[in-house]
Amino acid sequence: MSDTTTVRINNKAVDENHFDAIVIGSGISGGWAAKELTEKGLKVLMLERGFDIRHKTDYAETNKNPWEYPHRGGRTQQMIKDYPVLKRDYPLNEVNLKWWASDKDCPYTETKRFDWFRGYHVGGRSLMWGRQSYRWSDFDFEANAKDGFGVDWPIRYKDIAPWYDHVEKFAGISGNKDGIPQLPDGQFQRPMPLNCVEEDVAAKIKTHFDGKRLLTIGRVANITEPLPGRDLCQYRNKCANGCPFGGYFSTQSSTLPAAQATGNLTLRINSIVTKLVYDKNTKKVTGVEVLDAETNKTYVYTSKIVFLNASALNSTWILMNSATDVWAGGLGSSSGELGHNLMDHHFRVGASGTVEGFDDKYYYGRRPTGFYIPRWQNLFGDKRNFLRGYGYQGAASRQGWSREIAELNIGTDLKEALSEPGPWTIGMTGFGETLPYHENKISLDPTKKDKWGLPVLAIDAEIKENEKKMRPDMMNEAIAMLEAAGVKNVKGVDRDYALGMGIHEMGTARMGKDPKTSVLNAHNQVWDALNVFVTDGACMASTACVNPSLTYMALTARAADFAVGELKKGNL
Numbered sequence: 001m002s003d004t005t006t007v008r009i010n011n012k013a014v015d016e017n018h019f020d021a022i023v024i025g026s027g028i029s030g031g032w033a034a035k036e037l038t039e040k041g042l043k044v045l046m047l048e049r050g051f052d053i054r055h056k057t058d059y060a061e062t063n064k065n066p067w068e069y070p071h072r073g074g075r076t077q078q079m080i081k082d083y084p085v086l087k088r089d090y091p092l093n094e095v096n097l098k099w100w101a102s103d104k105d106c107p108y109t110e111t112k113r114f115d116w117f118r119g120y121h122v123g124g125r126s127l128m129w130g131r132q133s134y135r136w137s138d139f140d141f142e143a144n145a146k147d148g149f150g151v152d153w154p155i156r157y158k159d160i161a162p163w164y165d166h167v168e169k170f171a172g173i174s175g176n177k178d179g180i181p182q183l184p185d186g187q188f189q190r191p192m193p194l195n196c197v198e199e200d201v202a203a204k205i206k207t208h209f210d211g212k213r214l215l216t217i218g219r220v221a222n223i224t225e226p227l228p229g230r231d232l233c234q235y236r237n238k239c240a241n242g243c244p245f246g247g248y249f250s251t252q253s254s255t256l257p258a259a260q261a262t263g264n265l266t267l268r269i270n271s272i273v274t275k276l277v278y279d280k281n282t283k284k285v286t287g288v289e290v291l292d293a294e295t296n297k298t299y300v301y302t303s304k305i306v307f308l309n310a311s312a313l314n315s316t317w318i319l320m321n322s323a324t325d326v327w328a329g330g331l332g333s334s335s336g337e338l339g340h341n342l343m344d345h346h347f348r349v350g351a352s353g354t355v356e357g358f359d360d361k362y363y364y365g366r367r368p369t370g371f372y373i374p375r376w377q378n379l380f381g382d383k384r385n386f387l388r389g390y391g392y393q394g395a396a397s398r399q400g401w402s403r404e405i406a407e408l409n410i411g412t413d414l415k416e417a418l419s420e421p422g423p424w425t426i427g428m429t430g431f432g433e434t435l436p437y438h439e440n441k442i443s444l445d446p447t448k449k450d451k452w453g454l455p456v457l458a459i460d461a462e463i464k465e466n467e468k469k470m471r472p473d474m475m476n477e478a479i480a481m482l483e484a485a486g487v488k489n490v491k492g493v494d495r496d497y498a499l500g501m502g503i504h505e506m507g508t509a510r511m512g513k514d515p516k517t518s519v520l521n522a523h524n525q526v527w528d529a530l531n532v533f534v535t536d537g538a539c540m541a542s543t544a545c546v547n548p549s550l551t552y553m554a555l556t557a558r559a560a561d562f563a564v565g566e567l568k569k570g571n572l
Contacts, residue, residue: 019045019266020567022288022303024273024318027124029536029552030309031255032167036560037307038264042567045301046259047271047290049310050120053099053127055252059242061095069094089501091117096240099128105451111460115500116313122269123251124311125503128240131221131248131368132393133173134546135164135184139379144542147387150341150436151512153541154522157184163554170258171249171553172227174369175219183374183546190224191217195363197355197396197424198371204485205373213376213481218393220369221249221550229257235365248368270294272452276306276532278323278331284531284572285322285331291452305531305563305572309556312537313342313442316508317457319519319526319534320444332509332519332526339443341436341510342461343543345502349471350392351478352427353490362398362421370395373428373481375545377473386469387435390545392478394428426487430474431502433545435466440499442508461499504548506540524559531572533559 020042023033034046052058066072073095075087085103086092092100101118108116119125138157145152161184168187176191194202194217202215222233223246230246230253239248246253259265270293276285277300287302308315316339320330327333370393376382377389399422440461448456475492482490512518515527520539526532535556537548566572 016266017299017301019043019301019303021045021305021307021563022047022301023307023309024288024315025124025309025311025536026122026251026256026267027119027309027311027536028126028129028251028549029556030124030307031126031251031259032553032556033307033309033533033535033560034259034265035255036557037564038259038262040560040564041264042564043264043266044259045266045268045303047273047288047301048122048267048269049272049293050101050122050269052122052269053242053252054122055242055246055257056244059244061241062238062244064095064241085115086117088115089117096128106456107448107450108456109445109448109458111458112462113498114459114461115498116459116505117500117503118311118314122256122267126250127242127252129549130547131239132372132547133168133171133175133219133221133550134372135186136160136544136546136551137182137184139182140542140544143388143544144436149387150542151510151514151517154511154513154518159522160551160554160558163558164550166557167550167553170227171221171254171550172223172225172230173219173221173550174224176216178214178216178374180214180374182376182379186219188219192220192222192224192367192369193217194371195367195396196361197358197426200358201355201396201426201482201485201487202371205481208484209481212380213373215371215373218369218372222247222368230254233368235367237366237368239368272454273310273318274298274321274454276308276318276322276331276529277302278326278529280326283529285529291454293452296452304567305533307556307560307563308532308534308538309536312505312508312540313457313459315534315536315538316442317444319509321455323528327528331532332528334528335516335518337438337510337517338519339508340438340441341507341541342440342442342459342499342505343434343436343507343540344499345431345504345543345545345547346434346463346467346471346497346499347429347431347502348495348497349474349493350394350427350429351475351482351490351492352425353482353487355396355424355426355487358424371428384470384473386466386473388433388466388470388545390430390432390470390474392428392430394426396424396426398422398424426482428478428482430471430478431545431547432467432470432474433543434463434499436507436510436542437461437464440507463497463499504537504543506537506543506548509534509538510541511539512541523562524555533563535559
């Protein structure tokens with residue numbers, strides 16, 4: 001093993017190379033795998049390809065103000081040159097740039113444009129995620145079977161509902177119980193309030209559409225009631241810099257401390273898993289091969305089971321790079337589906353406007369969530385010219401000091417203007433379901449290597465006719481709802497969008513009922529090696545239209561429980 005600074009178990013160096021379980025990745029699903037497996041008594045090695053970020057002490061930017069940054073938190077021409085992918089959207093800024101993977105060190109090939117925004121460090125994107133947390137319903141789990149796109153999910157809501165309960169109570173999800181079947185209620189903490197304009201718009205939408213459309217507060221993994229070791233959300237709007245209060249769920253604030261408390265966890269950083277080691281005779285994986293990112297030395301760790309949680313595309317990359325002497329396409333490729341059915345949520349289309357009559361009203365703090373309007377399309381008798389549907393995320397707020405003031409640009413008049421909040425505005429953007437198309441795929445590029453000489457992914461995916469039909473509807477319905485609520489100057493928008501921008505990459509190692517058409521079974525086991533479990537976004541057979549991370553958590557906890565049970569029975 002390399003120098004002990006790259007390994008810690010409750011801050012103590014270790015030198016074992018065999019474990020009961022190996023967890024690859026330390027993000028949302030990897031953190032949950034480590035927590036569940038260690039709490040059930042397994043000795044677990046967690047492998048993280050990137051650097052360490054320790055809770056509280058390593059959140060260097062968490063208390064900085066905009067004026068403390070050389071460019072006020074913005075981007076420079078040099079940054080734009082150095083990060084050709086990150087520059088396409090908000091991740092390119094000087095506030096938390098080091099938490100996003102380097103475009104130079106970790107390139108990939110775009111057959112068609114795909115914006116891949118990654119975080120290679122302990123906690124992964126659990127430190128930077130949007131924290132919107134919604135359950136799927138049977139409308140989602142049954143959709144593939146009903147309209148014939150993709151393969152039928154091997155589970156239904158009843159199979160995962162207890163695990164939603166389990167993860168919600170630990171993670172801390174604040175939200176309102178709305179009692180609608182397409183968005184099941186959960187184990188929520190006290191909801192954050194809608195502001196006065198949002199309440200008014202919500203009431204008018206409900207009346208105008210006869211109660212068939214709902215505007216509710218977004219369900220979010222920011223806590224409003226204390227949890228062990230965590231304090232309440234402080235409404236600071238600095239979540240993407242790490243929260244020293246533990247106000248939102250992350251690996252660092254929640255699952256990692258729980259796993260470490262058991263004494264059963266070993267965390268090894270700077271550890272790039274290059275392949276799973278497969279035994280042809282037992283048809284099981286015996287361990288993993290690791291490349292030390294700092295020394296370029298190779299190590300092998302062995303275990304009884306492996307949880308693959310490197311994030312959707314990286315988990316599939318590892319499978320593709322494994323057991324190639326048995327399957328040319330890699331471990332899990334016997335169905336012909338490994339690498340296929342890449343999905344994301346398409347968004348950046350909606351509407352906004354101004355609201356009159358509330359100039360004497362304001363709101364408290366910087367709330368870490370907005371409102372949510374759940375899907376109603378193609379449900380309850382509604383029919384559209386496309387399959388599936390979309391929901392909206394949005395917010396109402398008052399323009400602050402940065403609003404444009406054409407005439408009042410100097411002196412006392414300017415100071416007085418900036419001391420008053422601007423007019424109320426409200427806006428919303430739709431998040432639409434992308435269908436699982438076989439031809440949307442990833443593969444290993446045989447001609448291009450990364451910093452460590454490893455093959456990179458080639459990504460060939462795009463939205464298709466169904467999504468293109470959905471987008472005008474997303475904009476037009478947003479306009480209609482805002483106008484029905486009395487919003488003024490309503491304007492629709494359909495901004496530039498490419499797959500990946502939602503940062504909800506899903507698919508490429510989907511679950512299913514049949515090993516001939518899927519990579520994983522109902523318990524997230526790889527059909528070709530049943531002691532390997534994939535529970536991150538790679539496992540998804542469809543996307544629904546809600547944010548997926550809560551479902552990753554529930555699937556991971558469920559699979560861990562099953563895995564330990566199978567180990568005890570001697571089946572693994």
